[in-house]
Amino acid sequence: MSSDFWRGRKVFITGHTGFRGSHLALALKKAGAEVFGFSLSPSTNPNFFEVANVGQGMSSTFGDVRDGTALKASLEFSQAEVVFHLAGGGGLRDSWDKVSETYSSQVMGSVNLLECLRETATVRAVVFLSSDKVYRPSKTELVESDPLAGGAPAATAKACVDLILESYLQGVFAPEKYNKHKIALASARMGSAIGGGDFSPESFIWQLAQANQAGLDLPLKNPDSIRPWMHVDDAVSALRTLAQGLLEQGPKLSGAWNLGVGTSHQMSVGQATEIFKAQYRNSSVKEFTLASKGSTHGLLNSEKALNQLSWQPHVSVEVSIQKTADWYKQYFA
Known part of the structure; x- marks a missing residue:
């Protein structure tokens, strides 16, 4: 561009x-x-x-x-x-x-x-x-x-x-x-997209940020649910x-x-939570093992955008979550 x-x-x-x-x-x-x-x-x-x-x-x-x-x-x-x-x-x-x-x-x-x-x-x-x-x-x-x-x-x-x-x-x-x-x-x-500044009551990330700021662990309803994460x-x-x-x-x-993300941007809610917590608290990520396969949200095939617009996502799922955690940490500071 x-x-x-x-x-x-x-x-x-x-x-x-x-x-x-x-x-x-x-x-x-x-x-x-x-x-x-x-x-x-x-x-x-x-x-x-x-x-x-x-x-x-x-x-x-x-x-x-x-x-x-x-x-x-x-x-x-x-x-x-x-x-x-x-x-x-x-x-x-x-x-x-x-x-x-x-x-x-x-x-x-x-x-x-x-x-x-x-x-x-x-x-x-x-x-x-x-x-x-x-x-x-x-x-x-x-x-x-x-x-x-x-x-x-x-x-x-x-x-x-x-x-x-x-x-x-x-x-x-x-x-x-x-x-x-x-x-x-x-x-x-x-x-849906994640990133700093999402204050929607429905936002899982906003709930997670508030819990971490309060020093609490957010109860997860479906930690094994696998989702695509787009910054x-x-x-x-x-x-x-x-x-x-x-x-x-x-x-x-x-x-x-x-205009979506692929399998490389898929991660379970539990894994995303661990990465967010580790970044927010300046600690190492704990190893997280899925208890079961869990549910998988459907992915958008964005080959048309790649072939005709030369567009593809560039922010990895890990960096997306880390950047988001950093933003909320600065917001509360």
Whole structure:
């Protein structure tokens, strides 16, 4: 990725006060981009947006993506060339407590943005943040052509948004009409990310950090559960790389993209906990043996991203956990 590619470019981020949105905004500002954000106020206290002073040096509008008028005004004001749509997220479990809000925010918020894009004169590339949970878990490695399915409301809503995006790509923003609309759109499917500043009540890492700060051992429900672990720096890199590809290659890259980690980034919850504890407490890692095979979360096959975007994760699973532990240790210091 060219170090000067983002310098001076105007970028619009929905959901910029969230965990990944804040990290993306910081990275783009550091790269020299002019960043505009549209989002609800931070949903937790503390939150990374305020802790890291993300709002400094960028334009922030606090609003709801379901408010199409406000969203359109903010997007027009930005005169952005690139849009990252990260708003309308939320945890899988708590989405059952606010089903209507989850669907209206993700689905109608996305439709509002797509309708705004029909009237924009400046936007050329749009990346929608999707999820690895949109697929029907039918096999170990999932590819972009695998069928979508429902689950928790948050996951089902993301699947709905991917289908809506596909509809727009067959109609209003069809590649063969690119000379008219001049917008390339893509869906970035990725799993959850770890890193400093995730203060979500559902975050296992945040719970682990609080326990270590208190000198306690966090009780683990499923220590043998094997998960893929992706650092937020790699997640941000994936989003930026996809957006750059859309700008440079246009509709050739429109559509769905898996941007995940492979088997080398798999580790059990118990093993990850031991590495985090050791880094936090400046001690050696205790040997951890799985009592059983445990469950394995499905992996995204990201060969398409490697072959066409030259993107792959660079932060190893061990370093990801160690960097995260260091961040929280400094936060509490």
